[in-house]
Amino acid sequence: MQPQHVVTLKSLPTLPNGKLDRVSLPAPQDVPREVVRRGAGPRNDHERKVLAAMEQVLSLPGLDMKDDFFTMGGHSLLAARLATLLSREFQVTLPLRTLFEAPTAERLAVAVEALQGAGAGVQAPLAHRPERESAPMTPSQERIRFMEELHPGRSVYNAPSAQRLLGEFDAARFESVLREIIHRQPALRTSMGTDARTGQPVQSIARDVEFSLPVIDLRDLPADQREAELAEQMQELADRPIDIHRAPMAHAALFRLDERDHAFVFVPHHLVWDGWSFDLMQRELSALYDAAERGRAHGLPAIATTHGDYAEWLAQWMQEPAFEEQLSFWRKRFAAAPLPRLPQTDMPRRAGKSGQGGTQWIQIDLATTQRLREVARGMDVTLSMLTFGLYALTMARTIGCDAIVIANPVRGRQQPETEDVMGVFNNVLPVSLQIDMRQSLPEFMHYVKDELLTLMNYQQVPFERLVAEPGAGGQAKASGPYQSMFSFQDARDRSRRLGSLQTRQMHLMQRGATDDIGVWLMDKANGLEGALIYNADIYLRETGAQLRERYLELLHRAADRPDAPLADIASADNSTSAAYLRKLAADGTRAEAPASAAEGAPKAKAGLMNPEQAQLAQIWAGVVGIDVNDIRANDNFFDLGGDSLLVLRAVQQTELLLGYRVEPRRYLFENLGQIAASSTFHPVHAAGPDSIPSELQSLPAATAPRGGLLGRALGGWLRKN
Secondary structure: OOOOOOOOOOOOOEOOOOOEOHHHOOOHHHOOHHHHOOOOOOOOHHHHHHHHHHHHHHOOOOOOOOOEOOOOOOOHHHHHHHHHHHHHHHOOOOOHHHHHHOOEHHHHHHHHHHHHHHOOOOOOOOOOOOOOOEEOOOHHHHHHHHHHHHOOOOOOOEOOEEEEEEOOOOHHHHHHHHHHHHHHOHHHHEEEEEOOOOOOEEEEEOOOOOOOOOEEEOOOOOHHHHHHHHHHHHHHHHHOOOOOOOOOOEEEEEEEEEOOEEEEEEEEEHHHOOHHHHHHHHHHHHHHHHHHHHOOOOOOOOOOOOHHHHHHHHHHHOOOHHHHHHHHHHHHHHHHOOOOOOOOOOOOOOOOOOOEEEEEEEEEOHHHHHHHHHHHHHOOOOHHHHHHHHHHHHHHHHHOOOEEEEEEEEOOOOOHHHOOOOOOOOEEEEEEEEOOOOOEHHHHHHHHHHHHHHHHOOOOOOHHHHHOOHHHHHHHHHHOOOOEEEEEEEOOOOOOEEOOEEEEEEOOOOOEOOOOEEEEEEEEOOEEEEEEEEEOOOOOHHHHHHHHHHHHHHHHHHHHOOOOEHHHHOOOOOOHHHHHHHHHOOOOOOOOOOOOOOOOOOOOOHHHOOHHHHHHHHHHHHHHOOOHHHOOOOOEOOOOOOOHHHHHHHHHHHHHHHOEOOOOOHHHHOEHHHHHOHHHHOEOOOOOOOOOOHHHHOOOOOOOOOOOOOOOOOOOOOOOO
């Protein structure tokens, strides 16, 4: 807890009311370099630029050339930002692995110079169209929009946040600040629309949108009832569906509990929002509100690009050789990866999904967090890598399989100009691991680190496109594209003030579940916080609670015995949670959905199918991976073994090969005969009624064409949702 820098002043600056004027305090870099420099300084302009970039990312002026980036507070997300800045500064492609192998400015400068000598070029900046009114959707947005169309009126993709605001508060000023942020950030003026010329879904960016901040006054309630009422109303707002066809795609409200006590709730839709956008929101709120209080200019730079610019670039990049090179890496990886198992469930899966999720909060105190950080540093990994590896171990032993795939979100902001842009840039990497219980924890973590860093070099291929690959398709059919999700975010640098206001983050539950099981953790000033979220359609509350306890058990064992073998870390001896979770091991009979009403009905003979039904049956057989002779006109796609991942393929292949589009949600409620009737009313191009296209004769189950409803980004996100 020693101060990093000391700045001496003759007196402290104050406001007219006598309080400390924090904004006017000089930054540490105002101190002469020769005073704060502890060791070797840069010897040339090349080293000076590397050191300046490291100081900028860490917000730590006064570093020397031998300071270790990770020892000084760096982590994986900050390393990604540093790699992006240096890549653009020196016009090279700097792999993330290089920062872990050369974590000091001295060694990093040598590595950058070597890349320059090898001619490792960098991607061109994004083409910026400031007056853009529409843009293509990214594969991620196409997936989410598809799920919204399949299951409308849910809050699964709401991203709620809340914070307490303490101090002298001006509600009108705060609302004005929010309007300014909406004006600055196109993502908050974006809705989902349709291109008038092509009829294809697009992002629509309005120049101006109407916005007013509701203020809900709870002061009329007795003081001891306000907190309960606040929690109830905040949760109602978090659970309220968002209209994706109207901007801003967000809910917001301000609650007044007392003269100096307010709560602000902001619930954007994931179609226009990712985890980094929350940090940007907090940064802009702080700068703008403080500037408004002081009557000064806010000083925030103009946005250098937009999410629409990025979406257009991504669509073009997916046609280039660089995309094929990255895709080739994933094809080889899928071919070599062992096949994992799907966990058993407490309740049978059914066609469709309610979207209901359960939440089990995770709280790890500061002392244990610091101990885990020291353990990670001793293994030469980051805290995010350590917690990820231990979660993978937890899930693998719970399922009872040495092979596991954990989905790991990445920022996706590899162009420096996207750093200050709100939107959904993140991607997901399916991290396939093989657990060897004979390894020690340090050996296992070195393996995990190597896998994560390798995948970081191939992170631009959209996950939705990866799932469309034949190798991934086979895995998805057997066990889902992954068995669980793990997300980690370092939030220690988030501002805890908005001008003169003190802020405090508040827990707000996300009741929806986009995955069967997922964990998100946030590294905060008071320790690790987060939640384990589970699909309440298939898992009981007790199962979620025991899985959380099992994960915490392994984290504490790792903190106490960091050099122990994995077998000891994951031992089930005296573990109540491990005993409970044995039922999730995939070595027995899985819970099966009860037979549908249609299953017992007599089936029409294949020979009685008309040509349109026969053509669609051939597509279904290829997508689901069954014999076409087992399909009848009154069969439902889900009863035949389909799921939302396969529905996407069926919809696209029908449009591509038969020439008509089927609304995805119809697959839930209609049989093959009813859907095939679409060809009579919604033709896109003529299809010969007396012959089945040759492409259908050899259509394998894992094949996904590259055109149609989702364009080049095919596939889906979930197994059985």
